[in-house]
Amino acid sequence: MSGGVKPAGGEGDEAYATLRNNAGAIRAITSAVEGTLGPKGLDTMLVGPRGEVIITNDGVTILEQMDVTHPAARLLIQVARSQQEQIGDGTTTATVLAGAIVAEGTAQVTRGVPVAKVVRGVQEGVAAGLRMLAKRARPLEGLEDPQLYSIAYVAGRENEDLARLVIEGAKKLGLPKMRDPQFRFSDTIVSHSRARNEVWPGLLIQKRPANAQPDFPPDSARVLLFQDAFEPESVHDEALMTDSGFQKQMQLREQFRSLLPKLVELQVGFIASDRGVDPEAEQFCTDHGIMVLQRISRADLRRIADYTGARPLRRTGLGKPAEELAGYLGYAGHVSYDERLESVRMGEGKGRAQVTIVVGASTSEVIGERLRIAKDAASSVQAALRGGCLPGGGSAEAAVAHELERYRETVQGMEGFGIAAVAEALRRPLAQIVVNAGYNPLEKVEEVKAAQIATGNDALAIDCDTGAVTDMAAIGVMDPADVKLHALQAAGEVAAAILRIHTVIKMRQPRTEE
Template sequence: MAVSSTLGPKGLDTMLVNSKNEVVITNDGVTILELMKIEHPAAKMIVNVAKAQQEEMGDGTTTATLLASALVDEGVKQVMRGVPVTKVIAGIHRGIGFALHKMREKARPIYELNDEWLQRIAFTACRENEDITLAVIEAVHVLGREKMLKKGFKFSSCVKAFPRVENRVIPGVLLSRSRMNQQMPRKKENVRVLVLADSLEPQTAPNNANGSDESASQQEGSKEEFYVTLEHIIHLEAGLVVVGGQVDSHAESVFTDAGIMVVQNVPQDELRKVAEHTHARIMKTNVLYNSPEEIEAALGMCKEAVDGGDISRVRIIGGQGKPFATIVVGAMTEEILAEYERIAKDAASAVQAAIRGGFVPGGGAMELSLSHYVAHYRETVQGMERFGVTAVAEALQRPMSQVVANAGFNPLEKIESVKAFQVKRHSDSLGIDCDRGTIADMIEMGVVDPLLVKAHALKTAGEVATAILRIHTIVNMKE
């Protein structure tokens, strides 16, 4: 109930309170399930549906959870009628496979980044926040279609939240750190960039030194080599040094005097972004000792590196490598800030999924249409597996039913009316206008969902539901 009541345009928020009276207010399914206290082991498996959906797609967690719960309910009903559970499970697999096939057939593709549906999808995913919608779409255009389609790239990782700032897009890479000290330059233009994976410190003497004098001599020699390396970096006119670990105090002093901006303790994922954006090669510190030519070959380039403003972080803009963008969202309180960050990430994930796989009608219309097709498919299935297919057909009606109930209308009455009109008009996009309670075309209303989000939700829900139905006995393990 805590999750299902958040679904749809009329869905409400859930307040979670702990023993210290700390409060979280959200309508995000995975957030609710992660924070609420859950004891039953089967319920914990349902929670894993939301987690899997969030990790893979970044959106659609409530739908995935609702479908998993519905599939378990409908599967249990068939088992209670005397259908062997193995037959129900096999039928559920067949029904979901057929539904996924039909869903992909009916997807509407998106070929251009200026397609108006992208903005509509972002607008819906971020709960109709116009500022965040515009920022997400602007970032899409900065990054380009190729970047959005790149395997392993998650658009949602470009979202950063800061208190009391304006929502906007910063082209380039926004680091989570500021420069080492205020004496370093706040702004550098046409900058050569050095990226180091580890700490910028002198190499330590080996442990097997024969005596204290030899060890001290080796340590002194290591420092001399280190100082020479620092001079090489200065002579190569590196203006920005981004370091994954700590920076030696002498190096900090030398670079400050030379007017070089240094950022330390930068996370590895940000180092990779800087390297890709500036076309730098990430180096280990010990490689710096090889030759100035090797250092120079690893340097990247950007038009501007800036620290300060309303966001006290270093911004790297106009790199000669791959394009990057950071979506900045802000709010006045921590609670609202966390929610804005979440909905911005949802919008980014939804837009990327739509670019990759197209979109389908939302509001539960697609699932209800699939329910009709699955019910017809049931007639082609021989044996008792057809009862498992029936469970899928019934479960697919649950999303629209919950959306309608959350809007304050009678689900049974509305669902039957929509089903009749979908069949009569051969339409998969008819649903319920939650403001007026009338039948309306979801596509014409702009209510759509990314295909990949819907498909992954159904697939994951089916996997977890059949895993739960397969459980015969729950036994307490010894500690």
């Protein structure tokens, strides 16, 4: 393929020093996560400066927690971060693909292929690869499709209990909600070391009530939300130094106090504020059986509003007439405080459907990893419902690699070397899965290639238990198409950016004003 291509006259190792340095850093980052790929992938132990330990198989967790200073390596970590933010799973695959494209592209450049040609070829190869992957995607037949469980099981690292939880939660939400582009299914998952696995048909808000001392029996409640402090308006600190300012503050407090009985009139049973709660207001609510949460996140406030139909308002809104204020109230048929989980349960909301998937574990050390696994499974299920699925185990990528090689033969010009680099990189996931399972990657990758060509079956890969060529779709090893598509796209973008770097210059420090 690259025979006859030689470095340009007069160019030595110095011409490729930056590229080699960057490629080395990328290789170091890739090696930190590639051992976790596939069903036989192992865990990584992360040790913090104070001796804290995280044991995980999750690629983005490993990369986010690593102490990385090399600028090119940080670019690669951005691939994992982008994959996590956009899809929620597949970060290791994206990292391995990016590392492989950089390695193959670097090899082409150091043989004398112009960088611009390689980069152009990589971009063309990635675009063609995306088209080839997309045309192989298989749509799912809704929430009852048996492949959906297989996807949750594979992404959930073969934890049957987590896969069942995720599928149950998805069914309770329904297909329209799962396909809503603004909804992140993984956000519905919470964990607690004292919890039992369950799918709660509503919200579980991990907060203690501000007035936690009384018992709040499970009850229905009208819901009032403040996107502000639940306390009197205040005057400026400077104004408080004057008699008029002090009198104004007392008037505001008295006015606030006079509005509190309106809560009883409106039969409010639950109040949440994203800031603090006035002690007098807290005591009033306690006396009248109104549960109060303070300093909850804006995300939780939005979730409560969405679920109960409440409309958040400012504290000044408490002065509205009762009949007008009633229009801001939401409703939940069940509100209670779970002492064991230190969380508020809300159910039977009159707004949009919600579920909370509760993941339990025996120890606090394990619970973090189970939460990450469950979130990966949830993200994969949602991605599959949106964009279909592909056979897993590296089979789809290997099939596209062979198709890209045939496409490369039709390309005139040196861009073909970049296309070849992408084709070779696409075999890397299969090769790494095979290595992690204890087999020879050269032998097994060629075995898969020959079998796919002979049978015309793109779903063939290696069974990691037996080492035999097996139909991945037949044994239920399926991956979301969107995971693979985004991984290849993100990997191609960062690889092209790294290959184009010719010089690294340290920026000057900004001048400080005397």
